[in-house]
Amino acid sequence: MVGHAATVAMVGLQAVPVTVEAHAGAGLPGLQIIGSSQAAGQAAERVRTALSSSGVSLPGRKLLISLAPADVPKGGARFDLAIAAAVLAELGVIAHEVLARCVVMGELALDGAVRPVSGVLPCAASIAGTDRRLIVCDANAAEAALVEDLDVVAVDHLGELIDVLTGESPPRGAGQPCATVPPAPPDLADVRGQPEARRALEIAAAGGHHLLLLGPPGCGKSMLAKRLPSVLPPLSDADALEVAAIRSVAGSGSGYLDRTPPFQAPHHSASVAALFGGGSGVARPGVISLSHRGVLFLDELFEWPRSVVEALRQPLEDGVVRVARARATVTYPARVQLVCAANPCPCGGGERCSCTDEAIWSYRARLSGPLADRLDLAPAVQPLTAGDLLQAGGAESSAVVAERVARSRDAALARGWDGLNAHIPAHAVRRTARAQALRILADAVEAGELTGRGYDRALRVARTCADLEGSELVETHHVYEAHAHRLGLRSPQAMLAR
Amino acid sequence: MTPVIPSGTPPAWAGELAGEADPELVARIVRLAATTWATPERIRQVVDTRLDGPTPTAAAVVETLERLAAAGRSLADEKAVAAAARALAAHRVRVRIPGEPGYPPRLLQAWPELGAPLWLFEWTADGALPDGPAVAVVGTRHPTLDGVATARELAAHLARHGVTVVSGMARGIDQAAHLGAIEAGGRTVGVLGAGFGVDYPRRDGAVRQSVWRAGGLLTELLPGTPPRKRTFLWRNRIIAGLSDMTVVVEGRSGSGALHTARMAISQGRDVMAVPGPVRSPTSRAPLDLIRDGATPLTRIDDVTDALGIAALLAPSPDDTTPPGLSTTAGTVLPLLGASPAQPAALAAQTGATIPAVMAAIAELTARGLAAGTPRGVVRVRP
Numbered sequence: 001m002v003g004h005a006a007t008v009a010m011v012g013l014q015a016v017p018v019t020v021e022a023h024a025g026a027g028l029p030g031l032q033i034i035g036s037s038q039a040a041g042q043a044a045e046r047v048r049t050a051l052s053s054s055g056v057s058l059p060g061r062k063l064l065i066s067l068a069p070a071d072v073p074k075g076g077a078r079f080d081l082a083i084a085a086a087v088l089a090e091l092g093v094i095a096h097e098v099l100a101r102c103v104v105m106g107e108l109a110l111d112g113a114v115r116p117v118s119g120v121l122p123c124a125a126s127i128a129g130t131d132r133r134l135i136v137c138d139a140n141a142a143e144a145a146l147v148e149d150l151d152v153v154a155v156d157h158l159g160e161l162i163d164v165l166t167g168e169s170p171p172r173g174a175g176q177p178c179a180t181v182p183p184a185p186p187d188l189a190d191v192r193g194q195p196e197a198r199r200a201l202e203i204a205a206a207g208g209h210h211l212l213l214l215g216p217p218g219c220g221k222s223m224l225a226k227r228l229p230s231v232l233p234p235l236s237d238a239d240a241l242e243v244a245a246i247r248s249v250a251g252s253g254s255g256y257l258d259r260t261p262p263f264q265a266p267h268h269s270a271s272v273a274a275l276f277g278g279g280s281g282v283a284r285p286g287v288i289s290l291s292h293r294g295v296l297f298l299d300e301l302f303e304w305p306r307s308v309v310e311a312l313r314q315p316l317e318d319g320v321v322r323v324a325r326a327r328a329t330v331t332y333p334a335r336v337q338l339v340c341a342a343n344p345c346p347c348g349g350g351e352r353c354s355c356t357d358e359a360i361w362s363y364r365a366r367l368s369g370p371l372a373d374r375l376d377l378a379p380a381v382q383p384l385t386a387g388d389l390l391q392a393g394g395a396e397s398s399a400v401v402a403e404r405v406a407r408s409r410d411a412a413l414a415r416g417w418d419g420l421n422a423h424i425p426a427h428a429v430r431r432t433a434r435a436q437a438l439r440i441l442a443d444a445v446e447a448g449e450l451t452g453r454g455y456d457r458a459l460r461v462a463r464t465c466a467d468l469e470g471s472e473l474v475e476t477h478h479v480y481e482a483h484a485h486r487l488g489l490r491s492p493q494a495m496l497a498r
Numbered sequence: 499m500t501p502v503i504p505s506g507t508p509p510a511w512a513g514e515l516a517g518e519a520d521p522e523l524v525a526r527i528v529r530l531a532a533t534t535w536a537t538p539e540r541i542r543q544v545v546d547t548r549l550d551g552p553t554p555t556a557a558a559v560v561e562t563l564e565r566l567a568a569a570g571r572s573l574a575d576e577k578a579v580a581a582a583a584r585a586l587a588a589h590r591v592r593v594r595i596p597g598e599p600g601y602p603p604r605l606l607q608a609w610p611e612l613g614a615p616l617w618l619f620e621w622t623a624d625g626a627l628p629d630g631p632a633v634a635v636v637g638t639r640h641p642t643l644d645g646v647a648t649a650r651e652l653a654a655h656l657a658r659h660g661v662t663v664v665s666g667m668a669r670g671i672d673q674a675a676h677l678g679a680i681e682a683g684g685r686t687v688g689v690l691g692a693g694f695g696v697d698y699p700r701r702d703g704a705v706r707q708s709v710w711r712a713g714g715l716l717t718e719l720l721p722g723t724p725p726r727k728r729t730f731l732w733r734n735r736i737i738a739g740l741s742d743m744t745v746v747v748e749g750r751s752g753s754g755a756l757h758t759a760r761m762a763i764s765q766g767r768d769v770m771a772v773p774g775p776v777r778s779p780t781s782r783a784p785l786d787l788i789r790d791g792a793t794p795l796t797r798i799d800d801v802t803d804a805l806g807i808a809a810l811l812a813p814s815p816d817d818t819t820p821p822g823l824s825t826t827a828g829t830v831l832p833l834l835g836a837s838p839a840q841p842a843a844l845a846a847q848t849g850a851t852i853p854a855v856m857a858a859i860a861e862l863t864a865r866g867l868a869a870g871t872p873r874g875v876v877r878v879r880p
Contacts, residue, residue: 193842194842195841195845195852196841196842196852196856199856344873353873356641356642357641357643358639358640358670359640360872360873361872380840440864469853477854477857480859480861481853483863483864484859484863487860488870488872
């Protein structure tokens, strides 16, 4: 009989069941792996040595290992423990029927110790609800235990796997849930002054709108951006698991469920692959996917290569990134809230700025029209005055703002909208607006101040302004406010139009 | 004395370029235009030093220059002259000479001591430059939003009152003036700092085309002559000389607009200047001119008043709050001026909330009472 062990491979975020078969037969003694072009050579040596270190003597026969299905890309050392388990079943060390009720994942050290692998959380989720147990190393156990309705067994050594599966020692569970409390995001109370930017941040948080902070260096653009997660509602269970799964695949999984919306601030020298996902064979998630359900902060927007900024448009629109590589095309979620920061003019701006309006226009023209069309709010962040610095306390804390944001989001839910205002189709938003209010936006389109897409976006922002005020209908002053927040996004032509 | 140029029948092309003027003189002028040393400065020098007595005719100046050539400096050869003539004909240019028909009458007043050119190449859609009063509207190539709006409005106002708007075709205030006149359905004349057929300002062919259609284009440079610093200075004396009055909208210290205004003063023409904020670098030229005696333009009508033209339209409304504004917009509007204001400061001043101030700003912008600039909100007149 052939030894079978079940394990899981990751193709992007998708968990694919893989069966490991082991057969001992005639031939030169040794261990050979087929069904995978990548992992083969190294895994064989590692598993053989780990088995000997654990006191299992290999027979003088040829051990053939097959990883099926053969056309699933299988990289890394994540199948080591499953290969060892299949060999043990083939050799009769552990019973076939015991192993059949287990899914095994782990990398082996030469001394037989079991090491953690990436992507445990989505793998665990894929087998939850079946009667099979998941066997992983200690370091992965807490992460796997985040999935409900799943029996997780932790092993720290190949010997322990044998003992547990032969019944010689009792299986250890995942243990106590990790006591680590995620660090709280910084608080909005630290920000002095900036009423315009604070208001824009609140609207952005309530409606999921994209934000561009314009201000001279040192005025607190990054500071504001970093505080956006603190006013966003905590992630729901499903969203938090989704976020954790992406982190798990990226190899930065943790043993606790982080409900703080992610915040990622890549540097402008980041490559396209780092941002959107990449790597040979099967692409790994990029920064944009790691900020899924959270905030992607692009500081110094005008320093970013144009190609990267342009490439952002598709994920912003679709909420997913598709990365094609030789072995597989994978789709990672990328429903991000974009926050950008830029200097307002070529010299950096501030009190001493002597740039001509023309120079500022040509500088702003680098904010390509199509991307400007996908941003919603562009508040001016002012340089701090001495008065702001001396002001003792007084600024609203994140908790107060978060409460208003939550109330505004509840209002959208109460309308029966399943999503943030920023993602609701324009025709649905239009039905909740007064005709007069729509007329104002239509006039702005006619005057060349708004594009068609800008019309829809301004309307969604106006909807959020109305929700923050607790107004059922979008009134004229909501539309005016939404339009005012867009003034910084206008093209030079639109500025001259009036 | 033997004539420098053998008299006889002028070449066939001369008649075509001359229009009503004397073809023989036109032929000699084109030869001079193709001669590199015959610059406006040189001609001026000849007029100042070698010609005494009453106002010399163009023919006399040409004669003197040709003598100068005979005395050592050679004139352009036949090949160069033929090439110049071909290029001029290709652009359907008329050559205008002081004292001959077609030369702009106001410019003739500045002939010759005040710097009017010995020849002008004129390119118009209907064969003649617009007549009647003319005002030059000039200013910086790097204007503020307010400067562009002022130049446009001023030019449109002049155009509606039948005044031709003269300017130098440069980006910024100059083009705003040309376009303002065109949009109002009026006439405008562009004086180029380069020859015809040179794409300068680059990629602004469409603007040159529309100015050509709405009035005409002028230059004293042969087709294909590239723009140089001195060609702009030459151009400025023509702009000033063509106009009854020169209005400077915005300019930095040492700007070309300041030079044009100085030329206008030296030609005895009126100069007005649009006062701007004292701290703004673009106000330097107009404020310096006002300090030196130029008339400040305090409202758009001032320019037509100064020309003695009765305002066609009702005088501009006083600074009252327009009806139909929301309460916050009504309180924000009086706080706006030429210097950009920030929403935070407006909120602090009025005691209104930020959302209300933002809404008021957009409302005022939509009503055409304010404009959002990259630096903040400014007041504009509807």
